[in-house]
Amino acid sequence: MSYNIVPLNELINQFSRLPGIGKKTAQRLAYNIIEQPPERAKQFAEALVNAREKIHLCKCCQSLTDKDICEFCSDEKRDKTTVCVVEDPRDVMAFERTREYRGVYHVLHGVISPLDGVGPEQLKIKELMARLSSGEITELIMATNPTVEGEATASYISRLVKPMGIKVTRLAYGIPVGGDLEYADEYTLARALEGRNEI
Amino acid sequence: MSYNIVPLNELINQFSRLPGIGKKTAQRLAYNIIEQPPERAKQFAEALVNAREKIHLCKCCQSLTDKDICEFCSDEKRDKTTVCVVEDPRDVMAFERTREYRGVYHVLHGVISPLDGVGPEQLKIKELMARLSSGEITELIMATNPTVEGEATASYISRLVKPMGIKVTRLAYGIPVGGDLEYADEYTLARALEGRNEI
Numbered sequence: 001m002s003y004n005i006v007p008l009n010e011l012i013n014q015f016s017r018l019p020g021i022g023k024k025t026a027q028r029l030a031y032n033i034i035e036q037p038p039e040r041a042k043q044f045a046e047a048l049v050n051a052r053e054k055i056h057l058c059k060c061c062q063s064l065t066d067k068d069i070c071e072f073c074s075d076e077k078r079d080k081t082t083v084c085v086v087e088d089p090r091d092v093m094a095f096e097r098t099r100e101y102r103g104v105y106h107v108l109h110g111v112i113s114p115l116d117g118v119g120p121e122q123l124k125i126k127e128l129m130a131r132l133s134s135g136e137i138t139e140l141i142m143a144t145n146p147t148v149e150g151e152a153t154a155s156y157i158s159r160l161v162k163p164m165g166i167k168v169t170r171l172a173y174g175i176p177v178g179g180d181l182e183y184a185d186e187y188t189l190a191r192a193l194e195g196r197n198e199i
Numbered sequence: 200m201s202y203n204i205v206p207l208n209e210l211i212n213q214f215s216r217l218p219g220i221g222k223k224t225a226q227r228l229a230y231n232i233i234e235q236p237p238e239r240a241k242q243f244a245e246a247l248v249n250a251r252e253k254i255h256l257c258k259c260c261q262s263l264t265d266k267d268i269c270e271f272c273s274d275e276k277r278d279k280t281t282v283c284v285v286e287d288p289r290d291v292m293a294f295e296r297t298r299e300y301r302g303v304y305h306v307l308h309g310v311i312s313p314l315d316g317v318g319p320e321q322l323k324i325k326e327l328m329a330r331l332s333s334g335e336i337t338e339l340i341m342a343t344n345p346t347v348e349g350e351a352t353a354s355y356i357s358r359l360v361k362p363m364g365i366k367v368t369r370l371a372y373g374i375p376v377g378g379d380l381e382y383a384d385e386y387t388l389a390r391a392l393e394g395r396n397e398i
Binding site: 047 | 232250
């Protein structure tokens with residue numbers, strides 16, 4: 001870039017380090033900040049620092065929270081005997097949007113993936129085992145993603161946990177609601193057939 | 200959202216106020232910030248505030264700069280007799296990328312658009328007239344966008360300037376380099392035909 005405005009280039013750099021934001025988009029966003037009133041940039045800057053400083057992992061379920069214990073773990077109306085095990089804090093939000101699930105969560109922060117150098121010890125599995133040792137939990141719902149790594153992680157944890165007499169379940173496979181059979185892939189369709197229910 | 204982490208929601212809100220960033224993308228970006236080391240958030244915050252505070256309009260050509268007079272206006276090697284009139288500071292960067300243009304610029308910061316309530320007085324036209332009154336400038340290249348508003352703005356300024364004896368030119372219309380004639384629209388093709396050159 002022959003346009004040598006150092007503070008502008010720095011802001012563009014910062015934006016382009018975000019995932020999915022290319023050079024062009026980063027430029028557009030940086031120009032937008034410069035066009036807005038100065039308070040906007042200040043509020044944005046505060047929100048960035050605030051979020052990074054105040055948000056950490058829940059001591060119990062490892063999801064994100066700005067308190068010691070997250071809102072789900074500290075909610076007395078929640079069923080503490082059922083734990084939904086997910087890969088990522090965002091998956092917690094996905095389950096919350098269903099408004100169906102009343103149990104609690106456990107966030108692994110990844111999946112076992114030897115190719116990426118991620119083994120069980122890098123995940124929050126020992127924290128899960130510690131929670132299970134209290135004896136309160138009766139069911140573990142494995143809700144890792146339906147990928148090879150997600151499956152492997154689910155079966156790894158399931159093998160660890162089953163000897164403790166805890167029920168381990170996996171999310172159902174099948175055709176997505178509102179989907180079109182014509183566009184369903186053969187694996188999904190085969191699983192939907194296999195898991196068919198009487199009506 | 201039933202996920203009540205105030206600092207997280209605030210950061211998501213800030214991201215989603217950026218142009219072209221929807222709710223989902225804003226969430227992804229906010230989670231990315233939380234996953235990165237705290238220094239990253241601090242650097243980003245500083246870049247935001249810095250850029251907004253230090254960057255302002257060049258006193259001469261109204262493009263963005265962190266100095267009093269921008270690098271183009273203060274560059275002695277530049278041809279000060281030719282001024283390229285553009286809509287937006289980003290257009291300056293586009294011309295600089297050509298590495299062909301050696302004149303200076305004038306940024307209008309918009310185009311005349313009565314429907315949006317933008318008249319000539321909202322644009323940096325009086326600043327342009329002030330520059331022209333020095334008598335140094337001999338050519339004005341109208342490089343507003345090839346839209347209805349861009350055209351109208353170009354001809355408005357041209358009418359103002361011509362009586363002063365200054366040459367006013369407009370960018371050439373034609374088929375884009377590397378383009379495919381099959382996909383060129385009829386207006387562009389007609390203009391390309393009209394402006395044909397002998398080879």
